[in-house]
Amino acid sequence: MLQNMSTPEGGEEPAKVIPQQNLNFQKLLAGNYILDILSLLKHKINDRTICNACLLLSGVLIQYGKNYTPQDLRELLCTICVDFQIQNEEVCVGLIDIYLDTVIYILSNTKGLTSSRICGIIFQEYGCSQDDENLEWTVDVDFGSKPKSNRNYNRIDVKNAEVLTIIQITDIHYDPMYMPNGNAECGEPMCCRRTQGKPGNPDTAAGYWGDYRSCDIPWQAVQNTLHQIKGNHEKIDYIYMTGDIVDHGIWDTSIKKNTESIKNLLTVLKTEFPNTPVYPVLGNHESSPVNLFAPHNIDNKKVSTNWLYELSAELWTYWLPPETKETILQGGFYTVLVRPGFRIIALNSNLGYTANWWLIYDLKDQDGQLKWLAETLLQAEKNSEKVHILSHMPSGYNTCLKTWSREFHKIIHRFEATITAQFNGHTHNDHFYIYYATDEPTRANNIAFNGGSVTPFSDLNPNYKSYKMDSATYNILDSETWIYNLTKANMNGNATPTWVKMYSFKEAYGVESLSPTSLDKLLQNMATNRSLLEQYSRYYVKEADTALAKGCDRECLKKNLCEIVTAQMGEPTQCNILLKKIQTAGENNFNLVRS
Numbered sequence: 001m002l003q004n005m006s007t008p009e010g011g012e013e014p015a016k017v018i019p020q021q022n023l024n025f026q027k028l029l030a031g032n033y034i035l036d037i038l039s040l041l042k043h044k045i046n047d048r049t050i051c052n053a054c055l056l057l058s059g060v061l062i063q064y065g066k067n068y069t070p071q072d073l074r075e076l077l078c079t080i081c082v083d084f085q086i087q088n089e090e091v092c093v094g095l096i097d098i099y100l101d102t103v104i105y106i107l108s109n110t111k112g113l114t115s116s117r118i119c120g121i122i123f124q125e126y127g128c129s130q131d132d133e134n135l136e137w138t139v140d141v142d143f144g145s146k147p148k149s150n151r152n153y154n155r156i157d158v159k160n161a162e163v164l165t166i167i168q169i170t171d172i173h174y175d176p177m178y179m180p181n182g183n184a185e186c187g188e189p190m191c192c193r194r195t196q197g198k199p200g201n202p203d204t205a206a207g208y209w210g211d212y213r214s215c216d217i218p219w220q221a222v223q224n225t226l227h228q229i230k231g232n233h234e235k236i237d238y239i240y241m242t243g244d245i246v247d248h249g250i251w252d253t254s255i256k257k258n259t260e261s262i263k264n265l266l267t268v269l270k271t272e273f274p275n276t277p278v279y280p281v282l283g284n285h286e287s288s289p290v291n292l293f294a295p296h297n298i299d300n301k302k303v304s305t306n307w308l309y310e311l312s313a314e315l316w317t318y319w320l321p322p323e324t325k326e327t328i329l330q331g332g333f334y335t336v337l338v339r340p341g342f343r344i345i346a347l348n349s350n351l352g353y354t355a356n357w358w359l360i361y362d363l364k365d366q367d368g369q370l371k372w373l374a375e376t377l378l379q380a381e382k383n384s385e386k387v388h389i390l391s392h393m394p395s396g397y398n399t400c401l402k403t404w405s406r407e408f409h410k411i412i413h414r415f416e417a418t419i420t421a422q423f424n425g426h427t428h429n430d431h432f433y434i435y436y437a438t439d440e441p442t443r444a445n446n447i448a449f450n451g452g453s454v455t456p457f458s459d460l461n462p463n464y465k466s467y468k469m470d471s472a473t474y475n476i477l478d479s480e481t482w483i484y485n486l487t488k489a490n491m492n493g494n495a496t497p498t499w500v501k502m503y504s505f506k507e508a509y510g511v512e513s514l515s516p517t518s519l520d521k522l523l524q525n526m527a528t529n530r531s532l533l534e535q536y537s538r539y540y541v542k543e544a545d546t547a548l549a550k551g552c553d554r555e556c557l558k559k560n561l562c563e564i565v566t567a568q569m570g571e572p573t574q575c576n577i578l579l580k581k582i583q584t585a586g587e588n589n590f591n592l593v594r595s
Helices: 023-042 047-067 070-083 089-109 115-122 219-232 255-272 306-318 322-331 366-382 402-414 486-491 505-509 516-526 530-540 545-550 554-564 573-585
Strands: 163-169 238-241 278-280 334-339 342-346 386-390 419-424 432-436 444-450 463-470 476-484 499-504
Touching: 047 070, 047 089, 047 115, 070 089, 163 219, 219 255, 219 463, 255 306, 278 306, 278 342, 306 322, 322 334, 322 366, 342 366, 366 386, 366 402, 402 432, 402 444, 432 516, 432 554, 432 573, 444 476, 444 516, 476 486, 476 505, 499 505, 505 530, 516 530, 516 554, 530 554, 554 573
Parallel strands: 163 238, 238 278, 342 386, 386 419, 419 444
Antiparallel strands: 163 463, 334 342, 432 444, 463 476, 476 499
């Protein structure tokens, strides 16, 4: 098993994964019931089991970091990964060789490192957080007095005010190795690649324009998407690109490969839209290894993320002014005054992602981003500017660090009169989030729109979104979601896909505006109107054939409803209010069984 692999450095000397003569290694594996815990973990018994397994394994890793060689640690991780069928041999080896240097650096250089700290961050979503003072911090900014919000979301008749068009493209995840008619059921984290062999039968062959199974999108589909946007929208004022250019082949990434993918995509964007401003943000897949964003003062080239910040500062300069370079190099974030009175703030929200293991090393507002955000908004408020915030990771997502999410929510509440909209990606679904006042839990005060995804990975149709914005108020007036149906597109691979407008938000839901108050009213209607929530849930999966076939039962619909109001990770107040409303109305009246 796993014999004759190359070393992590690429040398030719074979490396055995299991050191047969290392009795200490074997005792360490066998001790503390680690094998028993892992066997249970494989079957996902419960959250407590997951937390216990994490505590035990992280304890082993900490000891290995202190007492064993990097090769010993590599052998331990490979053995666990393969023996417990976490992934196949190729994926296990690829992932471990990519991540090993970072793991060793964090284990060796983090002061006071404990198992509870590791598990409290990485497995936060399973309730593994412990009472650790390092997990609690606040953004140190003097916010001053909060002005009264007087925003008017209805169109204002201002002389010379025009309606502006914004296009949001997100989660492209194009795969340079995608092969039409390749193997779409390969058993690896991502399929349809030319290295994964032939399909077992015609039913498992990858489509020409993408595939509903665990596959990213081919280059011809990326080009077609951009051609569609260019040809379908007569005037585009701004393009928001909210992250994740790179594919899901996370065991096979490298700085070189990721750089090529990023450059290819940004080059074609310049070609298709030479005169349209593009405002990009970083997705968690842009880094290599995936998800890992080291603090900018980590200059060890084996583990540093500075290559990505330097690349972004270089490539984004086509659209961004020179003064953005400083903060891009500091942590991948920036701000631009787009026009008098209108500012964009682009965040690197991956710095608050629990899968970013550098939070273990330095979790207190990495690179000072949230402090910078608050100070930038404070200056925008003084200048009477309106702001759009762009980011990749939604702040209420269960893998957004709880403390980071809370502090971000506090900032949004404080500057609700300044921030007119937020835009994010990452989830691949078409949905939105409502923020509520921290001091009035029933008052909606901000909205975040999720852009969906160009990739179909998994059970989704490709999409992009367009928005109409009032140039007098910088409020969003309406949004449209455009898709193509993968089943129909792949029936005739020689023809280009037929793009359709899936829906206009105002028309589909009959809302007066896209203001927080109006969307809160819509939400309350969803809580007692099965048909309305089922409509939302169809749009959520972008009417993908495979997702519609699986359906969305009562718990699924409730989850979709609660997700809308979970803008702060781990804050259940709004969800509980909605569920109580459903209960009061009577489960029979809210019969969440598909017709």
